Amino acid sequence: MIKSIPLFLFLIFSFKAIAQPQDSTITEQEEDFSMYDNLDYVDQGAKRFCTSKVIGLSPQKLISIGYDVQGQTDISSSSVGMLNQQTEFSNVRFSHGLRLQGNIPVLSRNNIIIQVIFNYLEQRYNYDQTLLPIPTYPFRRTILQNGIRSTGLGTTIFKPLNEKSFLLFQATGDNNGDYGWDNLPDLVNTRLSVAAIWGKKVSDRKMWGFGVSRTYRAGDLNYIPVFLLNWTAANGKWGAEMLLPARANVRRTFNSRNILLLGYELEGQTYRIDSRNAFSALPGYNNLELRRSELRVKATYEFSLSGFIWLSFQAGFRYNYSFNVDTLPNNNDFFRGFTGTQPYLFEGKLSNTFYSLVSLNLVSP
Amino acid sequence: MRTTLFAIICIFAFQVNLFSQTEADRLTGVWEPSNGKARVKIDKIGTKYFGKVVWLKEPIDPETDKPKVDKNNPDKALQNAPIKGYRLLKDFQFKEGNIWHEGTIYDPENGSTYACTIEMVDENTLEIRGYIGISAFGRTDVWKRLQIPKRD
Numbered sequence: 001m002i003k004s005i006p007l008f009l010f011l012i013f014s015f016k017a018i019a020q021p022q023d024s025t026i027t028e029q030e031e032d033f034s035m036y037d038n039l040d041y042v043d044q045g046a047k048r049f050c051t052s053k054v055i056g057l058s059p060q061k062l063i064s065i066g067y068d069v070q071g072q073t074d075i076s077s078s079s080v081g082m083l084n085q086q087t088e089f090s091n092v093r094f095s096h097g098l099r100l101q102g103n104i105p106v107l108s109r110n111n112i113i114i115q116v117i118f119n120y121l122e123q124r125y126n127y128d129q130t131l132l133p134i135p136t137y138p139f140r141r142t143i144l145q146n147g148i149r150s151t152g153l154g155t156t157i158f159k160p161l162n163e164k165s166f167l168l169f170q171a172t173g174d175n176n177g178d179y180g181w182d183n184l185p186d187l188v189n190t191r192l193s194v195a196a197i198w199g200k201k202v203s204d205r206k207m208w209g210f211g212v213s214r215t216y217r218a219g220d221l222n223y224i225p226v227f228l229l230n231w232t233a234a235n236g237k238w239g240a241e242m243l244l245p246a247r248a249n250v251r252r253t254f255n256s257r258n259i260l261l262l263g264y265e266l267e268g269q270t271y272r273i274d275s276r277n278a279f280s281a282l283p284g285y286n287n288l289e290l291r292r293s294e295l296r297v298k299a300t301y302e303f304s305l306s307g308f309i310w311l312s313f314q315a316g317f318r319y320n321y322s323f324n325v326d327t328l329p330n331n332n333d334f335f336r337g338f339t340g341t342q343p344y345l346f347e348g349k350l351s352n353t354f355y356s357l358v359s360l361n362l363v364s365p
Numbered sequence: 366m367r368t369t370l371f372a373i374i375c376i377f378a379f380q381v382n383l384f385s386q387t388e389a390d391r392l393t394g395v396w397e398p399s400n401g402k403a404r405v406k407i408d409k410i411g412t413k414y415f416g417k418v419v420w421l422k423e424p425i426d427p428e429t430d431k432p433k434v435d436k437n438n439p440d441k442a443l444q445n446a447p448i449k450g451y452r453l454l455k456d457f458q459f460k461e462g463n464i465w466h467e468g469t470i471y472d473p474e475n476g477s478t479y480a481c482t483i484e485m486v487d488e489n490t491l492e493i494r495g496y497i498g499i500s501a502f503g504r505t506d507v508w509k510r511l512q513i514p515k516r517d
Contacts (some may be wrong), residue, residue, distance in 0.1 A: 036420040039511035042489040108504040110399045256437045
């Protein structure tokens with residue numbers, strides 16, 4: 001009986017070795033791969049399209065949850081329009097806000113990619129209330145007490161035309177203002193931003209494109225040309241990601257899971273300030289729109305926490321570009337552009353400050 | 366009578382199994398992704414299906430002038446493994462109809478492994494969907510079947 005044990009074990013292990021699948025990642029090296037050099041399609045090859053991916057590009061965020069904090073800033077504004085209100089001034093100790101963003105692919109094939117995008121951005125203010133008497137500073141009080149929010153829903157469509165060229169289309173409807181859960185925004189005030197780009201996928205490491213956009217990034221409604229470039233150097237360590245003039249980044253890749261980005265982003269919207277404003281009874285203070293825009297010069301370090309979960313730390317300097325206020329005639333937005341002469345109701349100023357943003361992200365395959 | 370019935374059941378079960386295996390084995394062969402950069406041979410090993418790279422359009426890494434290796438692999442031990450011969454597709458099981466599932470696909474361009482489902486659209490076309498977590502977070506690619514050229 002004892003003599004038969006080794007034989008029994010040998011049989012068990014032999015059987016296991018035969019039954020176990022050969023699932024090692026690296027296969028036998030002695031195979032002659034040259035037999036696969038000249039093969040034909042059985043029927044016909046798939047039509048080839050360029051992809052939206054560029055090797056080495058920072059990963060696209062499917063879902064992002066972040067928190068933004070800005071340092072101390074002074075807000076001042078002077079009336080220049082129809083109203084003879086005095087200059088308002090207030091001190092903000094710091095401002096902060098939640099940032100939720102999503103890019104959910106609803107159709108992702110080699111011949112088209114359609115994504116639903118959503119975002120929720122808020123800015124809350126921590127301020128010195130003793131410097132904010134009522135009703136002397138009605139506009140400032142409204143902004144500071146309620147904060148401002150932006151909620152958007154839209155789509156991005158990437159349509160490759162062939163192996164080398166593509167179309168990129170993006171449209172979002174954003175509802176921005178001083179609203180809150182107890183006073184939801186009116187959908188009539190939704191602002192539409194659109195961009196359409198035609199581009200070339202030059203190689204796996206480079207794509208570029210030209211287009212036009214309808215945007216509120218500078219606060220006011222504007223129509224501007226845009227230029228897209230995503231590029232990675234042959235050594236894979238350096239690259240550029242830009243959609244001018246909205247944003248541009250130089251990328252340093254330490255490895256596929258650690259990335260540093262240096263650049264800027266122009267961030268802005270027009271905000272309806274009427275949900276809970278403290279001066280709606282004053283004549284001429286209806287249909288107010290805060291044209292807010294800021295330039296963020298920033299450094300961003302992103303790394304993989306685990307698999308597709310990435311953490312992002314961003315820090316930089318926030319430069320105020322616009323904090324002006326319009327009153328909309330007949331509640332219709334209008335085009336001022338860079339050369340329009342329509343006066344603002346208020347011209348506002350924010351002193352510049354440092355900021356930081358941390359976000360947890362689920363990134364795209 | 367019982368013996369005859371048992372024999373019929375056994376034969377039927379064997380034929381069903383054989384048919385199922387044949388149906389499942391349609392996945393084997395050499396396939397080309399839509400970008401045309403590689404060819405992948407899918408084999409059956411044990412009861413599962415695996416696919417390895419057997420051809421690369423650009424087999425030489427321009428940085429090193431040597432055959433491409435899996436330099437983006439998070440496992441350092443595999444970063445010198447040649448891409449040619451690498452098993453990208455692993456552990457697929459035949460589900461039913463035209464679906465193979467519960468497998469994974471590896472992308473050497475970023476060193477990531479995704480859950481993956483394969484659907485055979487027709488005998489010579491696969492739709493391969495790699496995704497993370499749920500199928501919505503993924504991308505589908507079309508692969509076409511290749512064969513040795515017929516000689517007249």
